[in-house]
Amino acid sequence: xxxxxxxxxxxxxxxxxxxxxxxxxxxxxxxxxxxxxxxxxxxxxxxxxxxxxxxxxxxxxxxxxxxxxxxxxxxxxxxxxxxxxxxxxxxxxxxxxxxxxxxxxxxxxxxxxxxxxxxxxxxxxxxxxxxxxxxxxxxxxxxxxxxxxxxxxxxxxxxxxxxxxxxxxxxxxxxxxxxxxxxxxxxxxxxxxxxxxxxxxxxxxxxxxxxxxxxxxxxxxxxxxxxxxxxxxxxxxxxxxxxxxxxxxxxxxxxxxxxxxxxxxxxxxxxxxxxxxxxxxxxxxxxxxxxxxxxxxxxxxxxxxxxxxxxxxxxxxx
Amino acid sequence: xxxxxxxxxxxxxxxxxxxxxxxxxxxxxxxxxxxxxxxxxxxxxxxxxxxxxxxxxxxxxxxxxxxxxxxxxxxxxxxxxxxxxxxxxxxxxxxxxxxxxxxxxxxxxxxxxxxxxxxxxxxxxxxxxxxxxxxxxxxxxxxxxxxxxxxxxxxxxxxxxxxxxxxxxxxxxxxxxxxxxxxxxxxxxxxxxxxxxxxxxxxxxxxxxxxxxxxxxxxxxxxxxxxxxxxxxxxxxxxxxxxxxxxxxxxxxxxxxxxxxxxxxxxxxxxxxxxxxxxxxxxxxxxxxxxxxxxxxxxxxxxxxxxxxxxxxxxxxxxxxxxxxxxxxxxxxxxxxxxxxxxxxxxxxxxxxx
Numbered sequence: 001x002x003x004x005x006x007x008x009x010x011x012x013x014x015x016x017x018x019x020x021x022x023x024x025x026x027x028x029x030x031x032x033x034x035x036x037x038x039x040x041x042x043x044x045x046x047x048x049x050x051x052x053x054x055x056x057x058x059x060x061x062x063x064x065x066x067x068x069x070x071x072x073x074x075x076x077x078x079x080x081x082x083x084x085x086x087x088x089x090x091x092x093x094x095x096x097x098x099x100x101x102x103x104x105x106x107x108x109x110x111x112x113x114x115x116x117x118x119x120x121x122x123x124x125x126x127x128x129x130x131x132x133x134x135x136x137x138x139x140x141x142x143x144x145x146x147x148x149x150x151x152x153x154x155x156x157x158x159x160x161x162x163x164x165x166x167x168x169x170x171x172x173x174x175x176x177x178x179x180x181x182x183x184x185x186x187x188x189x190x191x192x193x194x195x196x197x198x199x200x201x202x203x204x205x206x207x208x209x210x211x212x213x214x215x216x217x218x219x220x221x222x223x224x225x226x227x228x229x230x231x232x233x234x235x236x237x238x239x240x241x242x243x244x245x246x247x248x249x250x251x252x253x254x255x256x257x258x259x260x261x262x263x264x265x266x267x268x269x270x271x272x273x274x275x276x277x278x279x280x281x282x283x284x285x286x287x288x289x290x291x292x293x294x295x296x297x298x299x300x301x302x303x304x305x306x307x308x309x310x311x312x313x314x315x316x317x318x
Numbered sequence: 319x320x321x322x323x324x325x326x327x328x329x330x331x332x333x334x335x336x337x338x339x340x341x342x343x344x345x346x347x348x349x350x351x352x353x354x355x356x357x358x359x360x361x362x363x364x365x366x367x368x369x370x371x372x373x374x375x376x377x378x379x380x381x382x383x384x385x386x387x388x389x390x391x392x393x394x395x396x397x398x399x400x401x402x403x404x405x406x407x408x409x410x411x412x413x414x415x416x417x418x419x420x421x422x423x424x425x426x427x428x429x430x431x432x433x434x435x436x437x438x439x440x441x442x443x444x445x446x447x448x449x450x451x452x453x454x455x456x457x458x459x460x461x462x463x464x465x466x467x468x469x470x471x472x473x474x475x476x477x478x479x480x481x482x483x484x485x486x487x488x489x490x491x492x493x494x495x496x497x498x499x500x501x502x503x504x505x506x507x508x509x510x511x512x513x514x515x516x517x518x519x520x521x522x523x524x525x526x527x528x529x530x531x532x533x534x535x536x537x538x539x540x541x542x543x544x545x546x547x548x549x550x551x552x553x554x555x556x557x558x559x560x561x562x563x564x565x566x567x568x569x570x571x572x573x574x575x576x577x578x579x580x581x582x583x584x585x586x587x588x589x590x591x592x593x594x595x596x597x598x599x600x601x602x603x604x605x606x607x608x609x610x611x612x613x614x615x616x617x618x619x620x621x622x623x624x625x626x627x628x629x630x631x632x633x634x635x636x637x638x639x640x641x642x643x644x645x646x647x648x649x650x651x652x653x654x655x656x657x658x659x660x661x662x663x664x665x666x667x668x669x670x671x672x
Contacts, residue, residue, distance in 0.1 A: 018511070018512065018515050021512050022512065022515065022516060025512065025516075026524060029524060029525065029528055030528060032528060032529075033528055130344040130345075130347070130348055136660075137410060140656050140657065140660070141649070141653050143656070144600065144604075144649055144652035144653040144655075145645075145648075145649040145652070145653075146604055146607050146608060146611070146624075146645060146648050146649065146652075147608070148608075148611050148627060148628075148645060149627075149642065149645035149646065149648065149649050152627070152631065152634055152642055152645060153642060155634055155635075156634055156637065156639070156642065160634060160635055160636075160637050161637055167634075167635065251517070254517055254520075255517040255518065255519045255520065258519055258520075258523075258612075259519075259608055259611065259612070262611075262612060273520075273523060274523070274612050274614075276527070277523045277524075277526060277527040277612075277614060278613060278614065280527055282527065282528075285523070285524060285527045286524075288520075289516075289520050289521075289523070289524045292517060292520045293515070293516045293517065293520060296515070296516065296517050296520075297515055300515070
């Protein structure tokens with residue numbers, strides 16, 4: 001067990017370092033602004049006095065390194081400073097929306113993960129048949145479509161023409177859970193379509209790779225029934241690639257969610273980020289980017305740790 | 319039961335019987351499962367659903383016919399060596415090549431093909447299609463069709479420039495890292511790790527919020543975001559070539575790094591790099607389309623597919639298809655490039671799956 005523990009700790013350490021580097025990148029990217037934040041907020045027409053006043057108010061007269069550690073310390077305790085436009089606390093603007101975004105991503109994942117793994121395995125078992133080729137074309141098409149294309153098609157056919165689901169995912173606090181699921185079905189379905197295609201292709205590749213290995217052929221040649229080959233020989237080794245595929249695609253959901261939220265006017269972090277970017281509200285942009293990047297890195301970390309833990313060769317060392 | 323429904327089922331069942339008789343097992347399975355699906359959708363959706371299936375099948379057949387004809391055409395005009403390769407192309411790849419060819423024509427000759435200018439206001443907002451305007455007008459009364467044609471030039475052109483830059487950046491650093499090794503290799507590897515550990519759209523949004531949305535900034539940022547992929551691939555491919563004996567021989571001859579890259583390594587690693595260029599183009603194209611859909615890409619009045627979708631999105635709530643056309647144009651090009659890349663990857667890797 002010592003080896004595994006060492007590997008996992010090493011990987012976790014690497015993850016923390018990556019997160020630190022990303023936070024440095026996000027913080028100091030804003031420092032690259034021509035002039036500084038105060039200048040950018042007030043515009044060219046501002047008098048030097050007002051700029052200096054704002055600079056002092058925001059603490060910009062302190063060295064950048066010091067402000068970075070203040071910002072990082074704040075971020076770790078959930079305090080991202082104050083919005084430049086509305087003056088609202090960034091943490092308050094984000095917290096409710098972050099839960100909404102997590103809900104949407106989880107909703108999509110709960111539907112997409114089982115479907116795509118089952119379909120991926122089926123396609124891998126039926127490889128090179130007509131079914132496989134049709135599935136290849138369909139998944140490729142789905143991957144190649146921008147999220148807003150799929151989203152608007154769903155709006156057109158399932159909301160406008162038939163009225164099955166609402167086109168705009170507006171949420172309120174007094175909704176029942178069923179109502180919530182119904183309201184957010186279309187954005188979730190859009191994400192499911194994109195992610196399922198990705199996951200199916202990756203699962204298929206992983207399983208085919210596995211079935212080509214010599215020990216599977218050995219099992220077949222010695223007369224093990226096909227289902228037993230899958231369950232006893234292939235599956236234990238398949239967990240690692242499948243966990244990897246799932247985690248990577250959940251990470252992919254994080255990016256997809258931004259566009260989908262805008263299409264469906266869904267009150268999530270993605271929508272907030274896009275608004276903040278066009279208004280150049282840097283504290284919010286930094287906070288959203290840090291949250292998205294951290295989630296992305298954590299999921300990638302989970303993928304690696306998961307595949308280390310489920311690797312039979314590491315669990316039963318010689 | 320209308321004559322359409324009777325004819326529909328007669329055709330399907332007849333075709334499946336024929337397929338079964340001639341022992342075309344897969345074709346039979348396909349047609350027969352289509353028949354069964356039609357039963358279900360016909361009961362649920364009525365004649366309309368059956369008509370939809372007919373139209374879809376007709377479109378598929380049309381696409382297959384066009385791709386077949388285009389492949390034969392290419393085989394005839396190509397030289398012997400290329401013609402031999404082209405014969406192995408599946409219909410999907412031929413379809414992809416046909417679409418790319420069409421987009422290239424539309425983009426290159428946009429001012430000649432488009433009936434109006436891209437920023438020319440010619441009628442009222444959201445005017446319906448008539449004999450002047452093939453697809454109607456957009457939210458300012460500009461001709462949708464003309465803007466679509468110009469979009470092929472602007473959107474695809476921008477994506478091509480960004481991809482090329484990403485490719486040159488990634489390939490050069492990758493080749494240098496493979497030939498020089500040592501600290502340069504290590505440094506570039508870590509930089510690539512960091513860039514790839516942030517989701518691309520998020521990274522792009524962060525950078526755009528700081529540097530503003532000019533075309534120059536977009537190209538640089540997108541190239542920076544996607545060059546690590548090329549870097550990793552080039553380094554891996556070139557790394558396999560660098561250990562060959564003929565590289566050793568060239569080094570002993572006293573050739574410099576630049577000669578090694580240009581004359582020895584590059585010619586021996588083109589196949590995977592060309593396929594990667596196609597894949598890279600898809601990623602870049604989708605990212606740029608996404609950014610302009612968010613209003614942060616190419617700025618108006620320049621015609622651009624992503625922002626056209628956003629500007630006309632209100633029409634969707636009236637049940638209009640028009641805003642979907644630019645989105646479909648994006649999807650169609652990406653699918654086509656993917657089809658061609660799929661074929662090239664299959665060919666270059668000699669991948670014969672078990």
